[in-house]
Amino acid sequence: MIRGIGIDLCDIERMKKAVAREGFVKRLFSEGEIAYAKDKADAASHYAAAFAAKEALAKAGGWGLGKMGLDACEVVRTERGPVFNFSADFQRRLEEEGIIRVFLSLSHESGMAAAMVVLEG
Template sequence: MVYGIGTDICDVRRIRASLERHGDRFAHKILAEGELATWRSRSARWPERGIRYLATRFSAKEAFSKAVGLGMRMPMTWRSCEIAKLPSGQPVLVLHGPLKEWFEAKGLVAHVTVTDETDYAASFVVVERKEPRE
């Protein structure tokens, strides 16, 4: 059963401006530890790719916060919600701390997709309540 749906479109230029204004502090506020490592690696090879990576993560976390109905209030925090990927490249949500506990206690499961183009990053999240096993 669908619990919630969230979508978000992020202007990559806005993320670029935030990085220019606040430096790495902005990325540290938004990204979990695993995401920070990927962001640093991508930014070192191709700075624009790093900016788009940060924009997709920002967008996916916004979409997730909408799908669960919390917005950006506890237990939802930027760093407690991580967008990782499977070996196939499929993005997956990895939750941490109180957000993970809250999510699991409600019996929820999430599906996420992200995409980016030159000026925009977009994400879509569907959260379902697990069906009880009979």
């Protein structure tokens, strides 16, 4: 059964300006997300997609990003597509709420990054 759906958009140019500010990247992204983005020609588009993913997850669960916390998850790219890697605390929270699977889709095009999350329980 679907327990929640969330979608978010992030302006890549706005993210490009934000990542230029000292400390911004380390506050919002995991070491893995930083390494992945830095390895790409347009790092800002990958930061924007990861941020949109976290926002979409927070919306899908009805938690809000502030309540969920930026350290609750990181976006990991796999051969089968992007997935979340959850902190132990957040994984417990998902289990307590009966969420058994989390689906993630990312895209970036024409200056925007998009993410969609579906929670299954």
